[in-house]
Amino acid sequence: MHAATTDDFARRLLAWYDAHGRKDLPWQHERTPYRVCLSEIMLQQTQVRTVIPYFERFVAALPTLADLATADEDTVLALWSGLGYYSRARNLLRTARTCVAQHAGELPRDIEALAALPGIGRSTAAAILAQSHGARHAILDGNVKRVLARWHGVSGWPGASATQRELWTHAESHTPATRVADYTQAIMDLGATVCTRSRPRCGECPVADGCIARRDNLTAVLPQPKPRRDVPTRRTTMLVVRDTHGRVLLERRPPTGVWARLWSLPEVEHESLAQASLLQRHGIRAANIRPLAPFLHTFSHYHLDVTPLLLDDALADPRVADDPDADWRAPTELASLGLPAPVRKLLQSLENPE
The missing domain is CATH 3.90.79.10 (Nucleoside Triphosphate Pyrophosphohydrolase)
Incomplete structure (x- = not known):
């Protein structure tokens, strides 16, 4: 049994966020669906400190979804240049043009329609709707996978289907009915700043007393890495x-x-x-x-x-x-x-x- 219950997990995490969470990120002011969407796609496989200057340069040049939809590919790729994983930029442009053509120029508020757009998917769609509209949707990015795998003692590589299904179940169970935007940011912040991949600061974690990995000395083992292969x-x-x-x-x-x-x-x-x-x-x-x-x-x-x-x-x-x-x-x-x-x-x- 956990020392903290599922409901208590969210309550403690929100209290920690109020005291220690990141509240001055540029996409939080103002928190429009477009700005949140742009930040979430940039943050896929990239750290916050790297993303911030790219985000600020991008929104200065293309401040709205409509501006992005009318931009040419060279402009978008130039703004993205250096962030890597360039398919994200091309998908972002395709998403903007699809929204103009099919969704009255707006990002859809239906999660299935949003997740179906190029390069978005379930977790990114949930983060966009939770952050910009306060809608109750669970997220499961890399930081969240690490937090939940350790707290629940989930073995297996998080990219494996069975492991991912188990983590989604935990993510859904912890997501509160209120303050969803803050909770979403809180659990991402916890993974990024406290429950880090190496040398996690368990003494600063608000839910450490319920963490199975900490209890069983498995923080260096969980989550389990992707099976290695030779890199040619x-x-x-x-x-x-x-x-x-x-x-x-x-x-x-x-x-x-x-x-x-x-x-x-x-x-x-x-x-x-x-x-x-x-x-x-x-x-x-x-x-x-x-x-x-x-x-x-x-x-x-x-x-x-x-x-x-x-x-x-x-x-x-x-x-x-x-x-x-x-x-x-x-x-x-x-x-x-x-x-x-x-x-x-x-x-x-x-x-x-x-």
């Missing part, structure tokens, strides 16, 4: 091609796969193929070639070992202007484009060498 390494050569005016050649990535629809650098399998590939694809010849420092970029499912080559004084061919997925861009234009973070960093290093 892939290799590519990125071509930094600059013309005689100092402009950089960019190619738009395919609509699916890594960095989909972002502008990036041309790639070849090996540096020996650089000149022939550029000539075949764009009719470009470069006068000077030199290697740049290689770097490793890690995705969730593989490492990318990048060898960059700088190809200077390239002669521009007219066929680049006729290709919608290729373009020459001046360094001053790069800030307005959606570029993968490592590509942006590489290009910035050439403009500002140490």
